[in-house]
Amino acid sequence: MxxxxxxESVKIPEGYQPSDEDxxxxxxxxxxxxxxxxxxxxxxxxxxxxxxxxxxxxxxxxxxxxxxxxxxxxxxxxxxxxxxxxxxxxxxxxxxxxxxxxxxxGYCEETGDPIRVRRLEARPVATLSIEAQEMHERGERVRAG
The missing domain is CATH 1.20.120.910 (DksA, coiled-coil domain)
Known part of the structure; x- marks a missing residue:
């Protein structure tokens, strides 16, 4: 399989909310x-x-x-x-x-670490953790400035 x-075959329990901790x-x-x-x-x-x-x-x-x-x-x-x-x-x-x-x-393309569940819920196509995204954006500002 x-x-x-x-x-696709996994049943999601009603009211299910994923958690980073639990x-x-x-x-x-x-x-x-x-x-x-x-x-x-x-x-x-x-x-x-x-x-x-x-x-x-x-x-x-x-x-x-x-x-x-x-x-x-x-x-x-x-x-x-x-x-x-x-x-x-x-x-x-x-x-x-x-x-x-x-x-x-759900794993950061830069670090390999898990991306927080709340970030994935807010941006399901995210490929970077918040920390890696911030570093990436800071790098872009330095190059643009």
Whole structure:
């Protein structure tokens, strides 16, 4: 049985809340919990993408008034940027699900240490611990400054 099938078949107890202190990190229930969060999020993003595509299909950017045409073009550009962000987010979500499958989900890519559960709940696609993320951001500010 693949790792994906293992976490897909695990029943998450009603009211389950993962904990850094009370259970083994990324045990089957915790992994299944985060898989569900990620797959639900991916489904929501897919729905939003479909809505954006329908909006763009129905949008007529040719108006008699040049100001209306410009406004419609600006709206279209915003929708296209939104769609691109959603595509990138979907890729991040898919990568996070693959990390669950291969047993690396929830571990910092820099240090190898577990990422706190609360951080993963707030940002399920996180690949760095808060400490590693802060070091990364400080490094970017130094290079940019």
């Amino acid at each position: 693949t790792a994906a099938k293992k976490t 259970e083994k990190f990324m045990n089957p229930i915790m992994s299944a919990y985060f898989r569900k969060i990620l797959t639900d999020w991916r489904d929501d993003v897919a729905r939003q993408t479909a809505e954006t595509i329908e909006y763009l299909k129905g949008e007529n950017v040719s108006h008699p008034d040049p100001a209306d045409t410009a406004a419609a073009n600006a709206d279209r550009q915003l929708e296209l940027r939104t769609r691109d962000r959603l595509r990138k987010l979907t890729n991040k979500i898919d990568k996070a699900i693959r990390r669950i499958d291969n047993g690396t989900y």
